[in-house]
Amino acid sequence: xxxxxxxxxxxxxxxxNPVKAHTQVAYELELEDQAFEGGELRLYSIAGNLLESRGLxxxxxxxxxxxSHLAPGxxxxxxxxxx
Numbered sequence: 001x002x003x004x005x006x007x008x009x010x011x012x013x014x015x016x017n018p019v020k021a022h023t024q025v026a027y028e029l030e031l032e033d034q035a036f037e038g039g040e041l042r043l044y045s046i047a048g049n050l051l052e053s054r055g056l057x058x059x060x061x062x063x064x065x066x067x068s069h070l071a072p073g074x075x076x077x078x079x080x081x082x083x
Contacts, residue, residue, distance in 0.1 A: 011060075014077060021068035025077055028060040037082035044076045051075070 011028040025041060036059040043052040043065065051070070054063050056079070067075075 012077075012079070019067055022064060022066055024062050024064050026062045027056075027079060029079070029081070031059055039079060039081040042078050042080065044078065046074045046076065 010030045011026065014023050014025045016023065027041065029036065029039075039056040041054045041056055041063055042050060044050055052065065056063075
């Protein structure tokens with residue numbers, strides 16, 4: 001897997017912001033006439049530690065995360081695709 005090139009990503013948002021316990025991540029990828037072959041939505045700590053990973057089967061969707069077990073702070077969501 002590799003990071004989705006920024007020109008492929010046409011919509012990505014996490015809400016609510018700031019997060020209290022749960023967040024939803026909405027995404028939509030533009031694939032330029034290519035079939036979506038799967039991907040991952042990953043959550044990292046600011047230190048770069050992988051905290052959670054979700055398999056993506058569609059080029060668009062909404063994923064819900066329960067983050068109540070995490071300390072307050074900054075976290076990073078990344079999308080990785082097969083191409």
